[in-house]
Amino acid sequence: MPTTRSDIAPVDPVKLDRLAEVAIKVGLQLQPGQDLFLTAPVAALPLVRRIAVHAYKAGAGLVTTQLSDEELTLARYRNAADASFDRAAGWLFEGMAKAFANNTARLAIVGDNPMLLAGEDAAKVSRASKAQSVAYQPALEKITGFDINWNIVAYPGPSWAKLVFPDDTEDAAVGKLADAIFAASRVDTADPVAAWAKHNAALQKRTAWLNGQRFAALHFTGPGTDLTVGLADNHEWQGGSSTAKNGITCNPNIPTEEVFTTPHARRVSGHVSSTKPLSYQGTLIDNIAVRFEEGRIVDAKASRGEQVLKKVLDTDDGARRLGEVALVPHSSPISKSGLLFFNTLFDENAACHIALGQCYSKCFLDGGSLTAEQIAAQGGNKSFIHIDWMIGSGKIDIDGVHADGRRVPVFRKGEWAS
Ligand code: ZN
Numbered sequence: 344m345p346t347t348r349s350d351i352a353p354v355d356p357v358k359l360d361r362l363a364e365v366a367i368k369v370g371l372q373l374q375p376g377q378d379l380f381l382t383a384p385v386a387a388l389p390l391v392r393r394i395a396v397h398a399y400k401a402g403a404g405l406v407t408t409q410l411s412d413e414e415l416t417l418a419r420y421r422n423a424a425d426a427s428f429d430r431a432a433g434w435l436f437e438g439m440a441k442a443f444a445n446n447t448a449r450l451a452i453v454g455d456n457p458m459l460l461a462g463e464d465a466a467k468v469s470r471a472s473k474a475q476s477v478a479y480q481p482a483l484e485k486i487t488g489f490d491i492n493w494n495i496v497a498y499p500g501p502s503w504a505k506l507v508f509p510d511d512t513e514d515a516a517v518g519k520l521a522d523a524i525f526a527a528s529r530v531d532t533a534d535p536v537a538a539w540a541k542h543n544a545a546l547q548k549r550t551a552w553l554n555g556q557r558f559a560a561l562h563f564t565g566p567g568t569d570l571t572v573g574l575a576d577n578h579e580w581q582g583g584s585s586t587a588k589n590g591i592t593c594n595p596n597i598p599t600e601e602v603f604t605t606p607h608a609r610r611v612s613g614h615v616s617s618t619k620p621l622s623y624q625g626t627l628i629d630n631i632a633v634r635f636e637e638g639r640i641v642d643a644k645a646s647r648g649e650q651v652l653k654k655v656l657d658t659d660d661g662a663r664r665l666g667e668v669a670l671v672p673h674s675s676p677i678s679k680s681g682l683l684f685f686n687t688l689f690d691e692n693a694a695c696h697i698a699l700g701q702c703y704s705k706c707f708l709d710g711g712s713l714t715a716e717q718i719a720a721q722g723g724n725k726s727f728i729h730i731d732w733m734i735g736s737g738k739i740d741i742d743g744v745h746a747d748g749r750r751v752p753v754f755r756k757g758e759w760a761s
């Protein structure tokens with residue numbers, strides 16, 4: 344029987360099931376008997392349910408889910424007493440840390456409106472986020488330190504979809520965002536697990552080449568940009584799949600297009616301009632232009648959101664220094680989509696980027712066994728924040744610079760030079 348578009352669920356159930364399968368088999372490689380802790384917005388329930396099915400089919404011990412809701416979040420901002428904004432559910436994060444210490448895998452589904460808190464009191468938002476960061480620390484360390492296999496995937500929540508496609512009806516926007524997520528997550532092919540194996544191999548070829556070169560620095564040039572990013576001593580390039588300390592190889596981010604490593608916190612100099620707006624806690628920061636001296640941002644401007652940017656840079660000393668540099672070709676599928684997702688999981692995979700703040704210990708040779716002091720001595724940065732922003736485009740050239748000054752083309756006009 345013929346049917347109109349409005350009779351069809353805007354999210355394709357076949358591709359949704361494939362995304363769930365990819366999250367379990369590629370994102371986590373969940374092992375028989377392993378428990379899974381899952382967080383998701385209520386809007387993502389259709390995906391949560393398919394993930395639970397694939398998790399149990401893979402032999403999961405127990406799947407535990409924690410749901411969040413935009414209305415519940417707003418209820419706090421609009422009704423809670425002032426003291427509430429310095430509170431966080433520490434007991435919950437301690438429980439998470441215990442679960443991870445017991446080899447529980449971690450999966451996060453993103454799907455809420457990234458601008459949800461845009462109209463709320465900025466001071467309350469920042470206090471609540473700080474209280475949350477401090478309480479989350481013991482659990483987050485086990486994730487960023489790769490003690491366990493973990494993964495993030497996305498679901499097209501209606502308020503997020505309307506932000507990306509403001510001119511469409513809600514159903515149409517959800518349908519379009521779903522298609523964009525499915526394409527970027529490589530589940531629009533018949534065998535997504537095989538597609539991911541191929542993609543991981545291609546990323547691994549790039550990291551192997553970069554690790555073989557052992558560049559002392561990368562030199563970025565382009566409109567508004569002449570930036571030398573010194574790389575940390577014993578840095579290691581990462582990309583695609585990663586083997587966690589529990590021995591399980593996972594793909595932490597789905598989608599992912601980047602290869603990335605640790606810059607030297609004290610060896611960055613020159614100036615750089617952003618090539619895409621940065622969406623940060625409800626504020627859009629656009630046309631960022633900063634200047635570095637000896638690794639530290641000494642001058643920062645933005646055409647929009649400059650006050651927020653300056654506040655971010657004053658978070659702590661490490662907030663003015665780099666913790667990540669990442670290479671993404673201009674022809675990446677997410678860049679080609681031409682969409683601004685307002686979400687780092689997607690937007691950082693559209694262009695080369697740098698991140699202010701905390702570095703990844705994983706991006707050092709033998710990183711898992713280094714102490715915080717050793718990481719700092721090799722140039723790794725430390726901060727409460729980690730904020731990625733895009734500096735790549737089709738006009739950016741990058742040279743790799745060896746310690747003796749010899750230069751090797753890495754990117755030309757936004758693409759890999761070879
Ligand atoms: Zn990145």
Ligand code: ZN
Nearest residue numbers: 667698729731
């Ligand atoms: Zn990052």
